[in-house]
């Protein structure tokens with residue numbers, strides 16, 4: 001039986017998560033969804049707002065789902081599974097988890113991927129992160145949580161474009177690209193009639209791996225959040241690459257915020273690679289290459305690791321990998 005997709009909706013305090021979800025849930029495409037909302041404080045407000053449009057909304061209150069209430073999250077999803085299996089409730093098309101504004105989405109992802117029961121029935125399909133077009137820069141400047149959310153996102157949704165200037169949006173886009181060049185970007189505004197588009201469709205299309213240009217290794221410094229995009233000149237040996245990646249994550253797992261890529265292993269289509277910190281999602285074979293890319297292309301987003309170290313380590317491994325890596329681009333968070 002196909003696994004039920006779980007969509008994690010995160011984003012800094014007040015960045016528009018609930019507004020977006022409330023609008024999206026009014027559309028037919030999302031009718032058959034289970035919603036789990038996490039809020040600080042015992043009396044959650046979002047939960048009530050969402051309940052108006054979605055009866056299956058469940059509130060996890062009193063703490064942050066990325067740390068203190070992870071067990072509540074597991075219990076809530078297990079209860080849903082139980083109800084679906086016993087026929088009390090029909091099978092939902094997706095589960096949407098709205099986190100608190102201060103949550104790190106990655107532990108939620110790990111919890112579902114690693115849980116002995118949940119991993120067989122659910123799959124984290126995408127991490128959506130809202131960033132406020134007006135206050136987003138301030139949040140990124142002041143709050144590490146906002147950087148972390150941006151770094152691990154599959155898709156960043158810039159909200160409030162109706163009240164932001166073109167310059168504010170441009171600056172924010174530049175900032176996002178410096179933190180997470182592999183994220184796809186969407187925008188929304190107060191009267192957006194189609195919020196559901198972010199929650200449906202092919203997750204692989206959301207996890208874009210951008211083709212990028214020049215390498216500038218000198219710009220990046222350890223201590224910053226930075227990223228490096230690496231391409232290989234020919235197909236890779238999967239076992240050798242898997243070994244190299246395991247060693248990297250074992251040594252520097254907490255410093256590697258995100259690894260995403262499409263790998264050319266010599267087959268017809270690519271194999272997609274998707275990891276958050278020390279956990280790698282089971283790789284998926286895809287039928288086709290996206291347009292414009294037909295070579296292994298991997299993005300590493302990390303903290304306190306020199307991009308050059310990643311490249312050097314891959315270069316040292318090149319004979320075992322069977323392919324030569326080269327840097328397409330290095331970005332330091334600005």
Ligand SMILES: Nc1nc2c(ncn2[C@@H]2O[C@H](COP(=O)(O)OP(=O)(O)OP(=O)(O)O)[C@@H](O)[C@H]2O)c(=O)[nH]1
Nearest residue numbers: 012013014015016017018019101159160188189190
């Ligand atoms: N103009 C405008 N206002 C928006 C938009 N999205 C959200 N808002 C407003 O921004 C405020 C915060 O929005 P919420 O949806 O509650 O944000 P949130 O991320 O769920 O907030 P927390 O639950 O506190 O983290 C509300 O007053 C919304 O009406 C938008 O696209 N345009």
